[in-house]
Amino acid sequence: MAHGMRTDVHTSYVEGSTDWRDSAQRFALLPLRIFLGVTFIYASFDKLTDSAFFKASGPGSIGAQMHGVRDISAFPELVDLALKSPPAFGYAIALGELAVGIGTLLGILARVAALGGALISLSLWLTVSWATEPYYLGNDLAYLMAWLPLILAGAAIWSVDAWWRERRARP
Numbered sequence: 001m002a003h004g005m006r007t008d009v010h011t012s013y014v015e016g017s018t019d020w021r022d023s024a025q026r027f028a029l030l031p032l033r034i035f036l037g038v039t040f041i042y043a044s045f046d047k048l049t050d051s052a053f054f055k056a057s058g059p060g061s062i063g064a065q066m067h068g069v070r071d072i073s074a075f076p077e078l079v080d081l082a083l084k085s086p087p088a089f090g091y092a093i094a095l096g097e098l099a100v101g102i103g104t105l106l107g108i109l110a111r112v113a114a115l116g117g118a119l120i121s122l123s124l125w126l127t128v129s130w131a132t133e134p135y136y137l138g139n140d141l142a143y144l145m146a147w148l149p150l151i152l153a154g155a156a157i158w159s160v161d162a163w164w165r166e167r168r169a170r171p
Contacts, residue, residue, distance in 0.1 A: 029150060033104055033110075036114075036147065040097045040117060044098035048094050062090035063087075069128050070083070073128070079127050104117065107159020107161045108161065118144055118147035
């Protein structure tokens with residue numbers, strides 16, 4: 001071990017107190033949870049309140065968006081599937097974003113919600129933002145990566161999941 005390397009990372013200096021690192025680790029994913037939860041709820045409301053979005057064609061419609069990206073997406077077959085019923089696909093995305101956002105923000109089945117968010121982000125990356133050059137300017141890939149820590153860790157604090165765990169642990 002290198003001289004001066006700390007071995008007391010998970011212990012406290014004063015009996016009964018908590019090391020600030022332990023608190024920082026416990027709360028580390030909370031800002032990400034809040035950001036992704038609020039963002040996906042906002043994205044859902046943005047779609048649900050836009051009457052043009054759910055149309056099969058026309059400016060601002062999901063149908064026009066899907067036609068616009070079909071030939072430049074990684075999987076045109078996914079776009080073709082959406083084009084079978086653009087309004088239904090639009091509602092599926094909007095309601096999926098709402099469920100993911102609420103689940104993430106409140107920590108309700110947080111890992112499942114994060115997986116849903118990752119799948120939405122993956123599908124958008126492979127279709128809508130696939131052709132973005134350079135790739136790092138497309139936000140869907142960044143969102144996909146942002147979901148991964150929440151899939152792995154869940155919502156350990158300030159969540160319905162944590163409350164459920166505490167209730168189950170009581171005798």
